[in-house]
Amino acid sequence: MNIILIGFMGVGKSEVGRLLARRLNLNFLDTDELIEKTEGRKISEIFIKEGEGYFRDLETEVLKTLEDYDNFALSTGGGLVLREENVELLKEIGPLILLTAREEVILGRVKHTEDRPLLQGDKSQKIKEILSERNPVYNKVADFVVDTSDITPEQAVEEILKWLKK
Numbered sequence: 001m002n003i004i005l006i007g008f009m010g011v012g013k014s015e016v017g018r019l020l021a022r023r024l025n026l027n028f029l030d031t032d033e034l035i036e037k038t039e040g041r042k043i044s045e046i047f048i049k050e051g052e053g054y055f056r057d058l059e060t061e062v063l064k065t066l067e068d069y070d071n072f073a074l075s076t077g078g079g080l081v082l083r084e085e086n087v088e089l090l091k092e093i094g095p096l097i098l099l100t101a102r103e104e105v106i107l108g109r110v111k112h113t114e115d116r117p118l119l120q121g122d123k124s125q126k127i128k129e130i131l132s133e134r135n136p137v138y139n140k141v142a143d144f145v146v147d148t149s150d151i152t153p154e155q156a157v158e159e160i161l162k163w164l165k166k
C-alpha cells in the first residue's frame with residue numbers, strides 16, 4: 001500500500017506524511033529529500049544555479065525511481081502535480097490526498113523560513129498568486145482533501161485513516 005500527499009507549501013505534507021507512515025507501518029518518502037540526496041545539494045541551491053525547469057525535470061525523474069520502493073507514504077513538493085506526466089505516474093502508485101490550509105495559516109507557517117525559492121520577497125503576495133493558479137489543479141487531481149488549518153497533524157492523520165477504511 002502507498003499513499004501520496006500533495007498540496008501547497010506549508011500545508012503539513014511532511015509532518016502528516018511522517019505520522020501517517022508511522023501509524024500504517026509504511027516507509028516515509030519525500031520527493032524534495034530524494035532529490036537533495038541524489039543531487040547532493042539543497043533545493044534552493046538547485047533553483048538558483050540551474051533554474052526551476054531543471055528542478056522540475058528532477059521531480060519527474062525521482063517519481064520514476066519509486067518503482068524500486070513499496071509500502072510508503074510519499075510527501076511531494078508543492079509544484080510537482082502541475083506536470084500532467086507526474087500526475088499520471090502518481091496515480092499508478094496510490095491515492096492522492098490533498099492537504100490544504102487557508103492563506104493566512106500558510107503564511108504563518110512559512111513566515112520564518114527562507115528555504116523556499118518560490119516565496120522570496122513578499123511572501124503573502126506570492127502565496128496568494130501561486131495558490132490561485134494552482135488550486136484548480138490540486139482540486140482536480142485529488143482523491144480526498146483535508147483542510148489542516150484548524151486541526152493538528154495527528155487529527156489530519158485520523159481523517160485520512162477514516163477515509164482509507166471506507
Ligand code: S3P
Pocket residue numbers: 007008009010013032043076077078079080115116117118
Ligand atoms: C515547491 C515546493 C517545495 C519545493 C520547491 C518548490 C513548489 O516543496 O519542492 O521549493 O513549487 O511549491 P514543499 O511543498 O515541500 O515546501
